[in-house]
Amino acid sequence: MKQIYFDNGSTSFPKAPGLGEAMGKHIDYNGYNISRGGYSKAYSLEGEIIEAREAVCRLFHCDDVKKVIFTPGATIGLNMVLKGLLKRGDHVITTSMEHNAVVRPLAQLEAKGVLWSRAQCDEKGRLDPQEIRKLIRPETKLVLAIHGSNVCGTLIPIEEIGRICRENRIFFCVDASQTAGSAVIDMQKCNADALIFPGHKALLGPQGIGGMILSRTMAETMEPLFSGGTGSASHREEMPELLPDKFQPGTLNIPGIIGLKHALAYIEKEGLVSMMEKKKRITDAFLEEVGNMKGVRLIGLPAGDDRCSVVSLDFVDQDNAEVAFRLENEFGIMTRCGLHCAPHAHKTLGTFPQGTVRFSFGCFNTITEIRFAAGALNRILCG
Numbered sequence: 154m155k156q157i158y159f160d161n162g163s164t165s166f167p168k169a170p171g172l173g174e175a176m177g178k179h180i181d182y183n184g185y186n187i188s189r190g191g192y193s194k195a196y197s198l199e200g201e202i203i204e205a206r207e208a209v210c211r212l213f214h215c216d217d218v219k220k221v222i223f224t225p226g227a228t229i230g231l232n233m234v235l236k237g238l239l240k241r242g243d244h245v246i247t248t249s250m251e252h253n254a255v256v257r258p259l260a261q262l263e264a265k266g267v268l269w270s271r272a273q274c275d276e277k278g279r280l281d282p283q284e285i286r287k288l289i290r291p292e293t294k295l296v297l298a299i300h301g302s303n304v305c306g307t308l309i310p311i312e313e314i315g316r317i318c319r320e321n322r323i324f325f326c327v328d329a330s331q332t333a334g335s336a337v338i339d340m341q342k343c344n345a346d347a348l349i350f351p352g353h354k355a356l357l358g359p360q361g362i363g364g365m366i367l368s369r370t371m372a373e374t375m376e377p378l379f380s381g382g383t384g385s386a387s388h389r390e391e392m393p394e395l396l397p398d399k400f401q402p403g404t405l406n407i408p409g410i411i412g413l414k415h416a417l418a419y420i421e422k423e424g425l426v427s428m429m430e431k432k433k434r435i436t437d438a439f440l441e442e443v444g445n446m447k448g449v450r451l452i453g454l455p456a457g458d459d460r461c462s463v464v465s466l467d468f469v470d471q472d473n474a475e476v477a478f479r480l481e482n483e484f485g486i487m488t489r490c491g492l493h494c495a496p497h498a499h500k501t502l503g504t505f506p507q508g509t510v511r512f513s514f515g516c517f518n519t520i521t522e523i524r525f526a527a528g529a530l531n532r533i534l535c536g
């Protein structure tokens with residue numbers, strides 16, 4: 154049976170063409186370390202890592218390669234920002250749509266005296282930025298917002314929120330896990346002090362690599378959550394202040410960075426905007442197909458510019474888990490069923506505790522696959 158992959162919100166698959174080969178070549182022929190060896194191979198590898206930082210900067214409109222901190226993924230970056238910034242008595246505002254990668258670190262911090270408010274989104278996952286403004290108090294240090302919902306795809310207006318944060322001198326962190334590589338994100342325009350991105354979703358890189366881009370003031374204020382050797386200022390027992398070293402102790406995932414560099418070069422070659430347009434066509438076609446299906450409840454917004462390519466459905470007369478099971482077993486269609494690590498988002502959307510079946514599309518999906526999936530859903534719903 155042909156397999157169709159609609160779980161790109163979890164991780165993209167396939168990855169950028171040639172990714173395995175690029176990483177394999179690096180490991181087999183160039184697997185040195187950086188910042189630790191005084192020989193030419195180490196220096197030239199360092200140059201490649203800088204090229205990866207430059208590609209990240211071009212994608213997110215960042216003005217300084219040193220502000221790019223590589224992390225093992227979005228979860229680690231979010232933990233580093235939250236736990237490195239917030240102290241007892243500090244107040245943080247998030248939306249009601251956040252992923253557990255934000256919710257769980259904040260639950261830990263709340264138990265240690267950090268104050269946390271959630272700005273309520275509506276039943277489609279939309280946020281009126283004024284809801285953020287209403288929650289600001291003198292102790293508010295950080296606003297953290299998911300950019301695109303990993304449950305229903307609704308986009309949060311990060312530029313407006315960034316403006317509110319700037320006016321009130323509050324740090325702003327954007328979780329771009331579902332939109333990095335799926336939306337145009339300009340760090341300057343959205344006044345983001347921290348932009349968190351995974352490399353393995355729409356950026357088409359390997360698992361185990363991601364990053365955060367920090368503003369100067371955020372980097373100066375945050376404490377490093379992890380410490381250790383950096384190959385710089387080795388005479389000191391404290392972490393160096395210079396970037397990216399302050400937040401990058403230990404040997405980096407260099408094969409992962411080489412893979413990410415390869416994937417970013419592919420995105421640049423194809424063009425981010427044309428890849429976005431393709432994904433939008435695929436998503437819109439699916440939304441049109443399921444729009445009039447009896448027994449299907451679309452969770453979140455219909456086709457439009459205020460959503461990304463994550464679509465959640467609730468099957469009114471059937472068990473969601475059974476629909477997902479049949480999609481794979483009878484038709485080879487891989488989706489994800491359940492709460493998608495975001496229980497509070499489901500409470501906001503009215504789909505807790507049953508969850509949804511999530512279809513998340515990538516740039517390699519086709520209209521033919523969408524038509525096939527619609528046919529499969531019709532067969533499942535009819536019998």
Ligand SMILES: Cc1ncc(COP(=O)(O)O)c(C=O)c1O
Nearest residue numbers: 226227228252254303330331351
């Ligand atoms: C919105 C959001 N934030 C954070 C994460 C965590 O990303 P990672 O698993 O790459 O650390 C995810 C992953 O699905 C996500 O969708």
